[in-house]
Amino acid sequence: MPPYVFRKALSRPLALGHLFKPAVRLAHTTPRTLPEFTLEGKVAVVTGASQGLGQQILAAFAHSGAHGAVVDLKKSSAEESVSTLQKEIQEAGLPAAKLHGYECDTTSEEAVKSTWDKIVSDFGQVDILTMISVNLNGTFLFARAAGKWMIENGVKGNILMVSSMSGSIVNRPQKQSAYNSSKAAAAQLMKSLAAEWAPHGIRVNALSPGYIQTTANEGEEMEKLSKQWVNDIPMGRIAKPEEFRGTAVWMCSDASSYLTGSEIVVDGGYTVW
Ligand SMILES: NC(=O)c1ccc[n+]([C@@H]2O[C@H](COP(=O)([O-])OP(=O)(O)OC[C@H]3O[C@@H](n4cnc5c(N)ncnc54)[C@H](O)[C@@H]3O)[C@@H](O)[C@H]2O)c1
Numbered sequence: 245m246p247p248y249v250f251r252k253a254l255s256r257p258l259a260l261g262h263l264f265k266p267a268v269r270l271a272h273t274t275p276r277t278l279p280e281f282t283l284e285g286k287v288a289v290v291t292g293a294s295q296g297l298g299q300q301i302l303a304a305f306a307h308s309g310a311h312g313a314v315v316d317l318k319k320s321s322a323e324e325s326v327s328t329l330q331k332e333i334q335e336a337g338l339p340a341a342k343l344h345g346y347e348c349d350t351t352s353e354e355a356v357k358s359t360w361d362k363i364v365s366d367f368g369q370v371d372i373l374t375m376i377s378v379n380l381n382g383t384f385l386f387a388r389a390a391g392k393w394m395i396e397n398g399v400k401g402n403i404l405m406v407s408s409m410s411g412s413i414v415n416r417p418q419k420q421s422a423y424n425s426s427k428a429a430a431a432q433l434m435k436s437l438a439a440e441w442a443p444h445g446i447r448v449n450a451l452s453p454g455y456i457q458t459t460a461n462e463g464e465e466m467e468k469l470s471k472q473w474v475n476d477i478p479m480g481r482i483a484k485p486e487e488f489r490g491t492a493v494w495m496c497s498d499a500s501s502y503l504t505g506s507e508i509v510v511d512g513g514y515t516v517w
Pocket residue numbers: 291292293294295296297298315316317348349350351376377378379382406407408409452453454455456457458459460461
């Protein structure tokens with residue numbers, strides 16, 4: 245019997261209720277959620293996790309019980325990110341997560357292969373790959389390394405590509421056709437891999453954000469543009485990077501066990517108009 249059914253059965257009024265004390269009592273102050281959201285003991289590899297969205301997603305995984313690898317262009321920034329994440333976990337009063345930083349340019353086939361081998365040797369397993377898809381080739385190379393390893397080792401893992409709403413709409417007023425088309429290609433790669441790897445129990449999905457307040461959107465010109473962007477966002481504001489944490493955990497945990505080949509757009513409503 246699942247634990248929540250069991251708890252419900254225990255709290256049901258019984259004729260002999262006054263003689264019966266439930267064995268399990270949850271304090272009203274305990275924040276509760278579905279157990280399927282946990283990532284306890286999983287190992288997550290997140291590319292581009294030195295800052296921005298990648299760092300937020302790995303933080304969310306670590307809060308949910310996962311260990312993880314920060315993969316980025318520079319070892320120094322990856323290690324700085326590891327320290328930031330460890331501090332956050334410690335301040336939250338949670339058990340320490342095992343976190344390591346790796347230097348890897350995801351567009352280099354050789355670097356992806358050697359980084360992947362090193363991560364597997366350091367952690368002994370990988371259950372989740374989340375890629376900040378800054379480049380289609382890099383996304384393909386890292387997904388291929390992960391998929392190959394998961395299939396060979398019988399790991400029913402999760403692959404999450406962080407794409408963009410720009411894969412399905414054209415942003416305005418700025419011109420960014422190269423970016424938009426690379427995101428559309430990433431979405432199609434995600435769907436193709438989802439179909440090819442579903443028989444192996446591997447789920448592949450994409451999280452596509454709208455505008456986010458990260459360093460990528462800083463500067464005078466971006467500030468001017470963002471005043472126009474908010475007019476097109478029903479929620480009337482740009483997202484904070486931490487607002488993608490919950491969606492990423494849901495998409496990489498058993499809470500989304502029937503989700504594959506899906507693109508989840510989180511955009512404050514931008515794409516409804
Ligand atoms: N910021 C936004 O408004 C926005 C909106 C929609 C989608 N997105 C998407 O979200 C993702 C994250 O965006 P962000 O704003 O956090 O970006 P960011 O620039 O803050 O972070 C990207 C990270 O990727 C790393 N990186 C870049 N090229 C790399 C490579 N070849 N190999 C390894 N690491 C590399 C960078 O060093 C950096 O740490 C991107 O895929 C972006 O396209 C962003």
